[in-house]
Each structure stands twice: as structure tokens, then as C-alpha cells.
Amino acid sequence: MSETPAAAKRGIPPKSDFREWYPFIVEAAELVDKRYPIKGMDVWRPYGWKTMRLIDDVTHQEMERTDHGEVNFPLLIPEDLLEKENRLVSLLKTAREKGVDPSELRMEGEPEGFANEVYWIRHAGEAELDKAMFLRPTSETAMYTMFPLWIRSHADLPLKTYQIVNTFRYETKQTRSFIRVREIHFFEAHTAHIDEADATRQIEEDLEIVENLMNELKLPVLVTKRPVWDTFPGAWYTIAIDVVMPDGRTLQVASVHHYRDQWARAFDITYEDASGSQQYVHQTTYGMSERLLGAIVASHGDDRGLVMPPSVAPVQVVVIPIISKGDSSDVISESERITSELKAAGIRVRLDSRDIRPGQKYYDWEIKGVPLRMEIGPRDLANNSVMCVRRTGGKQSHSMDNLVDTVRSELDIVGEEMKQQSSDHFNSRIKTLPAFMVDGTDLIFDQAIEKGMVYEMAFDGNDAEAEMIEKGTDLSFLGDSTEAYKKKVPCAITGKPTTRRVFLAKPY
């Protein structure tokens, strides 16, 4: 029995047609249901929600390891709190335009901000509210209203908090499950420190957490310091983490921000230092979202469906009894015994005892990306063995003895294969930008720019030159890689030697 024709029969588009494959597979694998009557707000089904919660569990573990406390702030933010934030954004914009240090400017004038991205509540019951409120798009404003109450002296620092909550953005662009939605399953860490150097150490810790997490999810990533024009409002600098999707476009799945004392000045967050004088704290944030799941779906899936990283697979092993026409009670009872044994060892295992053909079961669990399938028939039973089939390819018969160890090792192999495959894809999508000549404001390339590629180059030019390159390539600057060139290389545009290694891509 072959599964691929069955898949085709059920209408899974080939993954090479990514624009069709992705929306099809998120529903076919029962991650979400998109038929809820609000655009960009999907219903999470049990399989999808369980996966997301397992991803969150990895995050929780990392937060616990690094002594972050989990808080949970109200969803609603009063409009008047927004003014401080808007003023801060205005001030930073002015400082950048004038090329001065933000601390030299005073916050005044008309605030501007993200008012056009939020959902407003102005009515409750039959009443019009005295004070309008909005649904959090992120929680700086809400949190930094409370931080001055929690931070008194240097002994209260560092303050390391995080929360996993739903946030809201009034998206006007086309929505896409997990990737661009209006209600976002969101992670945000917010920290406060005695000084810039300690906040910088937090950024380093955050990047280490990102590395651990991406290793669990088998996702190779680009880590870049965003250009100034793409820095988060209110941040001194932003480091973003991008996945390279199957179509070669990049998807930002996480970002960390060093705020210096800019927000502290806006929200008056100070502490008493050892000498008794008041100092502004330095702050950082670290954000991630359900895009992590979108990246898993996109990066690891294939023509037959999802492929789930073992660490976050809701079902790591499915046990399928192969029942022949004769007596099958031994096969069933042995399948049940194995399932109990694996379950007791903490492995997420499911026994599929439905009264349908094995081929149909294979199809169902392949589309859901279960890493390991175990088949048990009368012949396996006679041999005291079980057939293990890896979702990443390959099958092997194993002895029933030491089954827990066998399963753990098979899951490790699946994880390693996923890592290898996604690294291969990642590496195949990154090229050095071909040499070019500048003709007026046009660029003339030695070789054609390929679609679906991420390009790297040595760059030490100015903003105007960056813009020219963006136009000439039809790509965007992701920013400076955190892994600079080890030796100086001539800048692609000025020829000046530099170690600055810049990535260009088409982002989602």
C-alpha cells in the first residue's frame, strides 16, 4: 500500500506549491479551523493547541532556568497610558532625525504611535465609558505603569518577568494562520537592570535562550541586528531572529530589544543606587509568538503533511496493530502493553485501534507529522520484535526488549534528520550577492539576482546606499549578522574593507 497516491487523492497540494500547501495543511492536520467568522482569528483545535502548549513548555523551562518570574497583566489598557508611549516614540524619531541623543530632548508635542493598529473599547453594556481602553498589541505600556511600584532600590534589580498571553493587532494586510493573525498567541519577557551593561548581558542571555529553543525546534535561523529604520519603536537597538521559509522568504520568529533607559525616562522608572541617589533603570524585551509553529509547519513539512520535532510533537509515537484475518487478540493486547510501557516512561504515545485499514491510519498520522510509527503484526509478535517507521524516512525492526531506550533513540534520530534537512535547505538558500556596478541610481549585476534567495554581502555604506541596494535587488535589509566576517572584506558598494556582514531578503 502506497501512501503518496492516497495523499494526492485527498488533495494535499505538493509542497513545492507552498502558497497552496501551507493553508491546506494547517487545516488538514487539524491545527486550526479557519471558518470562524472573523478574518485573521482562527480556532485552535486540540492538535494545534497541544503543539503550541508544548512549544510554550520549552519556553517556560528556559524562563525558569534563567530566573524569570511569570506574570499575567490585564488585556485592557486605558487610553491615557498610551500618551507616554506615543510621546516616547515621537521623541526617538526626532532624535534620530536630528542625530542627537534622545536624553537631550524633552517629551512634548503631539504624540504619534500605533493608534491605527489597535482595537478600541468605548462601550460596555449600554454605557459609554468615561475612559476609552484598547486591547494590548504588546505590554510595554501596561507593565511600565507597574514597574515603578515594584522597583525601589538596586536590591530589586534585575527584575526579570515574562508572560504568555493573547495580543491583538488590527491587521489590514492579508492574514495567514500563525504568520499574520489578528489575535496573536504571544510571549514577551520584560526586564529592568541597574545599567546599560547589565541590560546588554540580558540580551546575550536572550540570544542563548533563542539558540536552545531553535535547537529543540530544529530550526536554523538568521540572527541580525536590524537597521535603524527597522528598529522597534522605543528601542536603542533590535536583534531579530528569522527563519528562511520554503519559498526563500524570511519570517521573523523572535526579537530582542535593548531599550537603554529610554522607556524608564518616559515612565519614570528609577531605583535608589548604593550611594542613595535615584537612577533610571535600563530595560530589555524579548518577544516571540505562534509564528514559531508557523515556522515548524513550513520548514519541516513535506508532500505528505507535517513533520513534528519530537520535543513538541503532541503524539511522539503511534502504535498500530496489524490485524490479519485470524485471531488478533494477541496483537491487540501486546499493542496495549507497549503503549502502557511507553506512556509510563513519559513518552507521548497513542494506540490507534480504529477499525479501519492500516494504510488509512498511516495516512492520518503522517499528515499530522507523528515522528515515529510502530507497527505490530503476528509475525513481529512471533519474533518478539516491532517495526519502527520514521516520519523522516526509513524503517527498521527492533526487539521488544528495552523498548523505551529504542524509542528514545529513534526519536533522537528523527530529530537529527530534521535538523540536517532544515540546515541543508537553509544553506542552499543563502548566497553571496553577485558583484555589481552602480549606474546613476541603478545597479548592474554580473549575474542575475535569483528569486527565493537570501543574499549576504559585506557592507559599510550609508542609509542612502542601503536604499539603493534594496531598490536594485528588490530585497530588504534584514540587518547585520551577529556573526561578522572573521577577516575584513571589501564593502559591496564602497569597496572599503569591513567585517560587517549584512543579509538581504524578502521578508513575510
Place this chain on the structure above:
Amino acid sequence: MSETPAAAKRGIPPKSDFREWYPFIVEAAELVDKRYPIKGMDVWRPYGWKTMRLIDDVTHQEMERTDHGEVNFPLLIPEDLLEKENRLVSLLKTAREKGVDPSELRMEGEPEGFANEVYWIRHAGEAELDKAMFLRPTSETAMYTMFPLWIRSHADLPLKTYQIVNTFRYETKQTRSFIRVREIHFFEAHTAHIDEADATRQIEEDLEIVENLMNELKLPVLVTKRPVWDTFPGAWYTIAIDVVMPDGRTLQVASVHHYRDQWARAFDITYEDASGSQQYVHQTTYGMSERLLGAIVASHGDDRGLVMPPSVAPVQVVVIPIISKGDSSDVISESERITSELKAAGIRVRLDSRDIRPGQKYYDWEIKGVPLRMEIGPRDLANNSVMCVRRTGGKQSHSMDNLVDTVRSELDIVGEEMKQQSSDHFNSRIKTLPAFMVDGTDLIFDQAIEKGMVYEMAFDGNDAEAEMIEKGTDLSFLGDSTEAYKKKVPCAITGKPTTRRVFLAKPY
């Protein structure tokens, strides 16, 4: 060093002054911060949120044991979906008034419902929305819009789903942390069944889950079938679970509802039965909220602070090194070793190595209700022993050997003592209603009705008689106990023999 004076010095009100004690302790123990600038929306601090998440974990385990799938629905509900729900509520009201079966009526006329309890969104960004939306106060409407898409045939039933989400009620009454809030941390299970009998079996399973959960939380409860006038809108009947608070008032912490096919008719949720014809499903719901934490705080706390049930205590054991003036490195290293040993065994343990006096540490962890404190000084070290102090009273020296077993057994003892104490309080608050005579519409009692009591009585009267008793006692009917009298008893008002056992109380 005595702790009670310290507590008094810090201003913990005595628990006998419950109205002062409760709001003080939820902040002093750092469960929540009430200073967020929206009434009825507290900030969950790490200690409070961790406790809530541990309560949720017990719920998740029970849901997994009973094969419920966890979903997550959007927060926002389009206004037009509400019409079906409002019409249903109107219809049921009419049916009750006319004394007819709801299925005999057609849904028509002006809808009425809970429009005055919800927060409305009519604007996003700068735009006025075409379709108004509201924040879910509960999820029937959102879910039952999707159920018809998920239920096709009897093979899809029972459908057992649940979610843990934030819900919103525009409370106009006085708010109180965990007990009456505007953003509610909420649990809701929604199930669909082939017929009324199978839905009834679900109600029985729900009550078994409630029993398991309340056993973990050491909360004795009243389980009553609510009177018709207090039945959840849209329900055939409601069974509610109440805790008796320290002031003798009752707090509803959970409720389960049998919907029969009433919602299915409103939302057109049908399935094809074995014979090929379409049938309406029968539905149930089961709701709980952060009130569980409110009940824990209120029921178990004492003059020194919280007392946390070991199953949901964020810190089950605190290890405190007792350092004398000489060399303390052995005490410290042994404290660290013990902490690691307990942690490795899955016990939630914290080492308090702060450079402050032990008395201050005792105070801090007592207010947070940590079930077990372990003190280790030079003398304990010399004796290969450790001093265990239970939050519920009593201390005992134990050998360092088999420490994990010792701690587990000590935590069990704390749990048993909490159960005993809360049962004693519960039993002391329930009395049989004194005999009375009816004089016109007044009741003349043999003995005075005490404040702060729950009364039980045999009752087989009608609604008018129930209302007369409510007025005469200044109490409300909670409803019929699910544990009826074993033998018939004369009804308190009619004298007719009945097994109906009714509770009267002052609810929160």
C-alpha cells in the same frame, strides 16, 4: 523568636476580620497587585500566577483522564452571532412562564440577553467596524457556531472539548480579587452527545471531576441543583458547587449545566444517526474560574497569612539554613545538597539563603503559606537531622536519610490537617433551619436565625413558599442537595414528607 507579633507589627489584620484580612493578604502574599488603573482588573504576580497555573494543571490532568480535547477559541464574537443566543434565552423564559416544553415554541420576537454585561468593540485603528464585536463573557455562542462544522455523524460523538481562557464581564457590583473581577481566568468544558441520557452521564463525570479537584484543594463543598429561577440561561438544569467562606457566606466556585437539545435547536447542531436521519445533539457545559484560588485563600488562610494545599503550592518546601556566628559553610553546603535532592525528586523546593535573620524568613514564607519549612543548623548537621515545621502547626526533627520520603509524608500530613480543619469549619457552619410558623407572609421562628450560617431543611413547597422563606430568613435558596435525605422528613413549610434537602445561604 515569635512570629505572631511580627505579623501584627506588619499589619496583617486578624482573619476574624475577614473583610479586612482578605484584600490585605492577596497583596501581602504577592498573589496580585490591585494598583493597575482599571477597576476589577488585577495584575497577577509570579507567586499568584504560578498557583493558578498549578490549579489549572490539576484540571488539565482530569480533562486528559476523561478524554477532553483542549481547544482555544478567539476572544472576539461578532454581534450577529449573539442573536441566536438571545432568542434562545427569550424562548426558554417564555416556555417557563407558560409551563410548556421549549421545543414546542418557535424562536421569534425581540431577543433579550446579556448585552448589558459585555465590552463592545466598534472601532479598530481609526475605522468604525462594519460589524460590532464583543469580548466573550463565556463561549457558548462562539463554540456552537463551529460545532455544526465538526459534528456530522454519531461517530463524531461524544465531542468533549474544553478551554482555559480569559473572559470578560462588565461588573457594576463591588469587585474583589479572584471573587468578582472584570477579566476572569476561566475554565469551560463544552460537550455534545447523542441523547439526553449520554449528556446526563457527562454531568455525572463532571461531578466526579469536581470531587477529585476539591479533594486536591482540600475544599469541602455544597453540591446543589439550583432552583429554576437561578438556572443558567439556556440550561435545562444547573448543578452548582459552593464553598462556605469564613464569614459563612457561600461562594460558587463551579457549575455544570445540562442543556438537553435547547442550544442545538438554536444553533442547528445535528448529527446523522445510525438509521440515517438527522437528530439534535444534547449538550453540557462545566465552568470554573479563578474563584478556586479565592476559595483557597479564604478557606485555608490564618492570622499569619496563606496556607497553600501541597498539590498546588508554588513552593512546597522552603529550606532555611540557620547560621551561627562561627563557620557556616557546612550548613550552607548541606542546605544546597538537600535542596538539590528534593528538586531532583520533583518536589517544588526553594532555598532561602538571603542574608537576613531566620525570623524574617519564617515570616515571609508563612505569609505565602509554604506547607513545609526545613531548618538546618550546626546542631542538626551534627545529628544528621533536619527540623521540619508544618505550616498547619507542629514541628519534628527527622533523619537526613530518606529525606524525599519524609518530605512527601510531611506534605501529606499538612494536606490531611488542612482537610480536617476546613471540614470542621464547613460542618460548624451548617445547621438545620429552626422550626417556624407562618403568620400571613411572615415567619415566626422558634429560635433566632444566626448570621453567617448555611441552613438546611426539608422542602417540598412551591415557588411562592420558597420566596416567603427567602424573605423570612434573609437568605437565598442555593437549591436541592445532590445528597437527599435518606428517609422522608416533613417539609419545613407544608409538613408533607419529602427527601428533598434544600440549602439556604447568603451567597457572594
